[in-house]
Amino acid sequence: MFGRIITLMIKEFIELRRDTWARFRLIAWPLVQVIVFGYAATFEVFSVSTAVLDFDHSQESRELISRFTYTGRFHVVRTAQTQADITRAIDRGDATVAIVIHPRFAEYLRNGQSAPLQVVVDGTNSNTAMVALGYVDEIVSRFSQDYASDLATRLHGGQDSRIVQVMLEQRPWYNPDLNSRWFFVPGVIATLTLTIVVNLTSFAVVREREVGTLEQIMVTPIRSMEFILGKTVPFFLLGLCLVSLIAAAGTLWFRIPFIGNPLVLLLGTSLYLLSVLGIGLLISTLCSTQQQAFATNFFVVNPLFTLSGFSFPIASMPIALQWLTYLDPVRYYLIIIRGTFLKGVGMAVLWPEMLALALLAAVLLALCVLRFRKSLD
Amino acid sequence: MRAQRVKAIARKELLQVVRDPRSLMIALLMPLFQMVLLGYGVSLDIKHIPVCTFDREASQHSEALLKRFQASTYFRIVEAAQNYQAVTEALDYGRCKMAIVVPPEFSERLNDSGKSYVQLILDATDDNTANIGLGYAQSVVSGFSNDIAVLYANRQSIVQQNQPVTLQSRVWFNEDLDSRNFIIPGVVAMVLALVGAQLTSLTIAREWERGTMEVLISTPVTALEVMIGKIMPYFMIGLFDAAFCLALAVFWFQVPFRGTLFTLFFTTSLFLVVVLGVGYLISVAVRSQIGASQVALLVTLLPTSLLSGYTFPIDQMPAPVQVITYLVPSRYYVTIVKAIFLKGAGIIELALPITLLSLYALVIGTLAARAFRKRLD
Helix, strand or coil: CHHHHHHHHHHHHHHHHHCHHHHHHHHHHHHHHHHHHHHHCCCCCCCEEEEEEECCCCHHHHHHHHHHHHCCCEEEEEECCCHHHHHHHHHCCCCCEEEEECCCHHHHHHCCCCEEEEEEEECCCHHHHHHHHHHHHHHHHHHHHHHHHHHHHHHHCCCCCCCCEEEEEEEEECCCCCCHHHHHHHHHHHHHHHHHHHHHHHHHHHHHHHHCHHHHHHHCCCCHHHHHHHHHHHHHHHHHHHHHHHHHHHHHHCCCCCCCCHHHHHHHHHHHHHHHHHHHHHHHHHCCCHHHHHHHHHHHHHHHHHCCCCCCCHHHCCHHHHHHHHHCHHHHHHHHHHHHHHHCCCHHHHHHHHHHHHHHHHHHHHHHHHHHHHHHC | CCHHHHHHHHHHHHHHHHHCHHHHHHHHHHHHHHHHHHHHHCCCCCCCEEEEEEECCCCHHHHHHHHHHHHCCCEEEEEECCCHHHHHHHHHCCCCCEEEEECCCHHHHHHHCCEEEEEEEEECCCHHHHHHHHHHHHHHHHHHHHHHHHHHHHHCCCCCCCCCEEEEEEEECCCCCCHHHHHHHHHHHHHHHHHHHHHHHCHHHHHHHHCCHHHHHHCCCCHHHHHHHHHHHHHHHHHHHHHHHHHHHHHHCCCCCCCCHHHHHHHHHHHHHHHHHHHHHHHHHCCCHHHHHHHHHHHHHHHHHHCCCCCCCHHHCCHHHHHHHCCCHHHHHHHHHHHHHHHCCCCCCCHHHHHHHHHHHHHHHHHHHHHCCCCCC
């Protein structure tokens, strides 16, 4: 029995080695993806292009503007003279944020009246706008508080005057700099293995069917279980190599921390690979040509990718879709990856995800065996 | 160039699409599938963040503060921890994304020094959710802080001072900061890029695979006639798909449409020329249908989803990556579609991206017109 499986495995490896595209697809392409994701995928807002319209030209207004530029988050791209300038800058997308300072800004402040500050935000990209508004809010309220306590000191000589305030002290755990890269790069491990392994497995069987070598295999004494093992073990090993490659690229190049237990990740990866292999094999039993397999892969992999929580939080999806995500192995694997990489949690926390992956893998592989038995025996 | 010959090729190509279920599926099912999947699955709107509280003081003030969090639609208090151990566990297990810790001397500090703080612990594995949650928490706490200040001022019968600066922020173009409004126009671009390149990637490769290339070459057609005849039917299909996706965006997903149909039609046509041309070029270079469609997927999916500004803002990427994005045609179209939808921009405002996209179309068109060689080797 083992002899037959090993022969099939050797054949599979030889086929891969002679495939000139395989090297590109299995080594270069994953690295390109990790690098692109590492550099391009970011929801962070580093610099907001800002237009300023200062009608007041007072010490106070200049102080406020300098507080914006001082943080480094805002850089002034236009100093406008009229309201129309501001409108044009935002309309054309030259500036994302516009700050308009009222002509009597300083006067109001000095008289203890509320000085209005107008801020216009281009909401086209709602996420950037939201983050930018958060920064604006923080800067303005800090300015406001400082001014109030200054004023109070001046008026009351600093004795009985006190500004009562409650502050928020933030403690971001697991990713202290709120770095998008730490979120995306480990996630790429899951999505890349998904696309590559599903493609490899489904094509490996369908190609045999298309070329006609499947019939030759059918006349050998191989059993369907052996056939499935011979087909999956090579891709399983390949998947493990792929995961190590991407994990190495992420930790060495992008300095993503890995604080968990590698064995937990290994167990999660194995279960995930089994379920992904199951998906690939199942597709291969449904398709008779590579063309069909390609199209089916697209329609299967895309939803698995979108519903996994890889870049868009599952909690933001409609409830019906949220329920569907429970059928997605990528969802569980992402929790395991991020749990081991960033949170450093172990089996005590991750066992439900492991269990779910194991169940999915068992169901998918069982379906494959059933379907293969029909076509092989 | 003879119109008759172009017409003959176009007619044959159209018949082939209509009679080939696979092409029909790509042309009709894929846009619907992608629009529904991404339209519902892709959202960055964050509400009801699960929160754990740890009130170490249990005073009137601390309870008032926590009640504010409870009243906000952005937060959902799911746990009240009694010790740090429980807080850590809630975050480790992922039951909560945030923890609010009120220190034991919260009110005491307010009375003594007038300054007090609350601690916000964030699960920052998903940095974007953490960042936005932080912004919401900040506004809850500063609202509370203001009210407390008023309360203390009244109690000490100090003349109530106004808040020095009142921030009036206004959001333009996407007033409710609804992420769907900026993502869905991008999804349209994504679908067109994907479908367009897929469809034409098959055209020439199919002739090779079916063995009809010899026949085609023996006819008097020129390279230009082949190119136009092959692309024309897909251009029509592409326009149909575009109209379909845009109708879904406007009527089903309720994205505001503020521009003119003419601008949209004009720019969409330009973009279709580019993507169809790219697919055609791939088809000439790769002689098998399966290979061509795989390359087409590779060339369109990753750049369009990551480097076009469809979800990740280009101006926040590192400078070298920003330079690369200029090579991605979807970049221009995504900018254009978003501006037409949300800003109501016309041809004049969009002059720059339209010029660059036209240039792109011109280059691709010229390459495609010369690509077809009447040779069999």
